[in-house]
Amino acid sequence: MSRPTVVIDDVHIHYRVVLGAGIGSAAGALRSMVSGSKPSQVVKKVHAVKGVSLVAYEGDIIGLVGRNGSGKSSLLRSIAGLQQPSQGDVYTSSRASLLGVGAALNKSITGNRNITLGGLAMGMTRSQIEELRPSIVEFAGIGEFIDMPMGTYSSGMQARLRFAIAAARQHEILLVDEALSTGDTEFRRRSQAKIREMASHAGTVFLVAHGHNMIREVCTRAVWMEKGQVVLQGNTQEVLDAYEADMEEQPKR
Amino acid sequence: MTTSSNAEIIEQFGLVSVSKTPPLREYLKDTWQRIDFIKELANARSTQQYSDSLLGRLWQLVTPLLNAGIYFLIFGVLLGTRKGIENYPAFLVAGVFAFNFMQTTITASASCIPKNDKLVKAIHFPKLVLPLATALNAVQQYVISLAVLMVIALATGEPLTLMWLALPAALLLQAVFIAGVCLVVARWGARSKDITQLLPFFLRTWRYVSGVFFSITVFTSKFSHWIGVALKYNPGAVYIDLIRDCVMNTVTVSYYVWIAGVFWAVLLLSFGLVYFYRGERTYV
Numbered sequence A: 001m002s003r004p005t006v007v008i009d010d011v012h013i014h015y016r017v018v019l020g021a022g023i024g025s026a027a028g029a030l031r032s033m034v035s036g037s038k039p040s041q042v043v044k045k046v047h048a049v050k051g052v053s054l055v056a057y058e059g060d061i062i063g064l065v066g067r068n069g070s071g072k073s074s075l076l077r078s079i080a081g082l083q084q085p086s087q088g089d090v091y092t093s094s095r096a097s098l099l100g101v102g103a104a105l106n107k108s109i110t111g112n113r114n115i116t117l118g119g120l121a122m123g124m125t126r127s128q129i130e131e132l133r134p135s136i137v138e139f140a141g142i143g144e145f146i147d148m149p150m151g152t153y154s155s156g157m158q159a160r161l162r163f164a165i166a167a168a169r170q171h172e173i174l175l176v177d178e179a180l181s182t183g184d185t186e187f188r189r190r191s192q193a194k195i196r197e198m199a200s201h202a203g204t205v206f207l208v209a210h211g212h213n214m215i216r217e218v219c220t221r222a223v224w225m226e227k228g229q230v231v232l233q234g235n236t237q238e239v240l241d242a243y244e245a246d247m248e249e250q251p252k253r
Numbered sequence B: 001m002t003t004s005s006n007a008e009i010i011e012q013f014g015l016v017s018v019s020k021t022p023p024l025r026e027y028l029k030d031t032w033q034r035i036d037f038i039k040e041l042a043n044a045r046s047t048q049q050y051s052d053s054l055l056g057r058l059w060q061l062v063t064p065l066l067n068a069g070i071y072f073l074i075f076g077v078l079l080g081t082r083k084g085i086e087n088y089p090a091f092l093v094a095g096v097f098a099f100n101f102m103q104t105t106i107t108a109s110a111s112c113i114p115k116n117d118k119l120v121k122a123i124h125f126p127k128l129v130l131p132l133a134t135a136l137n138a139v140q141q142y143v144i145s146l147a148v149l150m151v152i153a154l155a156t157g158e159p160l161t162l163m164w165l166a167l168p169a170a171l172l173l174q175a176v177f178i179a180g181v182c183l184v185v186a187r188w189g190a191r192s193k194d195i196t197q198l199l200p201f202f203l204r205t206w207r208y209v210s211g212v213f214f215s216i217t218v219f220t221s222k223f224s225h226w227i228g229v230a231l232k233y234n235p236g237a238v239y240i241d242l243i244r245d246c247v248m249n250t251v252t253v254s255y256y257v258w259i260a261g262v263f264w265a266v267l268l269l270s271f272g273l274v275y276f277y278r279g280e281r282t283y284v
Helices: A026-035 A072-079 A111-121 A126-140 A143-147 A155-166 A185-201 A212-218 A236-249 B004-012 B024-033 B035-049 B056-078 B088-110 B117-122 B129-155 B162-191 B194-209 B216-222 B225-232 B235-247 B255-278
Strands: A004-019 A042-057 A061-065 A087-092 A173-177 A204-208 A221-226 A229-234
Touching: A004 A072, A004 A204, A004 B004, A042 A072, A042 A087, A042 A204, A042 A229, A042 B004, A061 A072, A061 A212, A061 A236, A072 A087, A072 A173, A072 A204, A111 A126, A111 A143, A111 A155, A111 B035, A126 A155, A155 A185, A173 A185, A185 A204, A185 A212, A204 A212, A212 A236, A221 A236, A229 A236, B024 B035, B024 B255, B035 B056, B035 B129, B056 B088, B056 B129, B088 B129, B088 B162, B088 B194, B088 B235, B129 B162, B129 B235, B162 B194, B162 B235, B162 B255, B194 B235, B216 B225, B225 B235, B235 B255
Parallel strands: A061 A204, A061 A221, A173 A204
Antiparallel strands: A004 A042, A004 A087, A221 A229
16 A cells, blocks of 8 residues: 555634624724623634545545535645644645645736746745746746736736746645636646646645546546535545536535 | 544654644744745835836835935924934934834734735745745845935034944844844734734834934933933834944944843844744744
8 A cells, every 4th residue: 555645634624704893883892892792793613624534645636526615625725734723633744735826926026036936935946946947937838028027917827827836846745726727728728737747746636626527537536525524535436426416416505 | 633543644654743833943944944035025025115106116215315305404404403412414314214114114014924814825834934024125125224324424524434334233233123023023913903003102102212303311311310221221222322323423322232232132033033933823
């Protein structure tokens, strides 16, 4: 049996959502302070992931499927250590990286400087970045725009550059969220090929995608989540068939 | 609780919990390895700050020049306020620049984690990077202000002395102290936004007791000795006086003030590092 790389151990994730903050008046807040009643601010706890356990091995490409709000993205972020589980924990053989550096980039600097910034944010050294720069520029396919501020790009060009930077590095444990593969059809095809290529090099991949074709093609296993819990996991075809059948029965569960 | 089969796997293959913060030494080493990221982040910030203006980053020079010009005009030429200070324009400009640097940096650090919320949620890195990049960005701006101050000092008749060579040391001590304060404030700011409402009051009070526009020695002469000492050795006054000591022949401070400058810098940076590190888990 191959080496385990990720152990998800009974993970629960809660979000604190503040409802109605700033809606009440200052006078109302004062009144509630004086009278000692509870302030009008309502904090609601959302239980996004409810006790998920999973072990992933080297060579696994695991597809996560489920409706919006089923907890897939939260689970993915907790594997990367970007979301603190309220209960349980995630153990990994090395730091898992979420594919996506969009947040690190800055629209007022040039594409070239963004390559440097994004690469450094992912923990690469300057010399590694210089080595990869030509292939990043080529993959993004934005030509001489690379020396213009990123704010002047079309949204498709921005998405392409973001993806090209994120995909430049090899990852041992790779987490991919669906929203990444935007852009035109041609670029979507190229980015899917790139994800497949990365998956073949990476030890373990978690993939969240709405397009089931991609999951059917590349994933070795699939996990179906519903309302924060795992409904079914195992063989990709079986899980997806069951999920699709359920979707047809109850489009909105 | 870990189920027994999972516990076995975790132990046998040496898997590590993702929510565990590395020991302080390793954490600082991780941060140090991101030094280029800190620099690049600070640079991108300054570009962004001025990206919509025609003069661009030239504003970093023009803004302090305009400020200095106004102070020079009002206090030096029109009012002629002296209050027992020989070169009041240079005295005032040094005080205002040195204090503004501290004020803007501390204010910015209070929001440095909430502002970078998206980055924090997308990439794993030591969060220490964020307040340090904020401080570095402010220091770059401050260096330009100090260059303007040197011009003002020369224009108002201060001679070039050997003390000018100590200016980088004064700047370094002040920057280290402020970086330490930023770390503490950044942790508060990550927890709640209330701090951004309170900070202006603290900073204004601090400005008034730090001798930005008056001489503490002259002002406190009618009070008890200890009030004078307390005001003089508060870090705000210490770093302003060190800057003045370097560029103004008419202001000399005792070496006790330099020792105080080292003391506050070391104290705040070491406390700030530990305090910020302890909160690392709470920033995501």
